Amino acid sequence: CHEELKKLDVDYxxxxxxxxxxDCGKSFDIPLTAHFCRDCHTTFTFEDAVFKDVYAYTLKEEVKEEASLGLVMITPISDFLMENGFKVESPAFLKGKSGTNHMFDIAAYKERxxxxxxxxxxxxxxxxVVSEQSVIALFAKIYDVSPDNAYLIAVPKMSENGKKMAELYNIKIIEAKNQKELVKALKEQLPRD
Incomplete structure (x- = not known):
């Protein structure tokens, strides 16, 4: 009729x-949704489904390597420090003069x-090569927290600029490619008193 339809439920x-x-071109109003179980190959409807919260997380390969390397390196450091009379927290959260909590991979305490x-x-x-950004980040934290000693472990090694900055900021650098090198370097650099 070519009339303009204006009112819902009146005109249309x-x-x-x-x-x-x-596939076949057949028309229908409500589609029937079916689910398929990959394990038992059963087909079932929405009403028959059991819904559970299931979470699965995966890490990118480069992150996996970094995370596992961190754990592989931190555990022997913590063990070594405890064997040498330190109380160890890992990770450690220390409150700075500003009131901000700063996270360190390890904090070691010893009564003197x-x-x-x-x-x-x-x-x-x-x-x-580890860049100087790690030195800058650690310096910002130790400036606020004021620990007696600060170490930055660089795996496998620290950049030349990073070494210069660390010396200026009184941060001790330990370079190590593996656990054995790391523990040996710690033995040499750890304060004896």
Whole structure:
């Protein structure tokens, strides 16, 4: 009739959803949703389904390597420090003068007379050379926290600029390619008093 349809449910009404099969072309109004179990090969409807929250997380390969390397390196450091009379927290959260909590990979505490000495350790891992950004990040934290000693473990090694900055900021650098090198370097550099 070519009339303009203006009022819903007076001039016209919504018909709902209309579906067409892509294979045979048959039209229908409500599609029947079916689910398929990959384990037992059963087909079932929405009403028959049992819904559970199931979470699955995966890490990218490069992150997996970095995470496992971090754990592989931190555990022997913690063990070594405990064997040498330190109380160890890993990870450690220390409150700075600003009131901000800073996270360190390891904080080691040792009683020295009536005072407690605090040593903080961070780990930086790279495929080739650890950049000075790790030194800058650690410096920002130790500036606020003021530990007695600060170590940055660079795996496999620290850049030349990073070494210069660390010396300026009184951060001790330990370069190591593996656990054995790391523990040996710690033995040499750890304060004896």
């Amino acid at each position: 009404r919504k018909a709902g959803v209309w579906c067409t099969c892509r 007379g009536k005072t407690q000495k605090v040593t903080v350790i961070d780990l930086a891992v790279s495929e080739d």
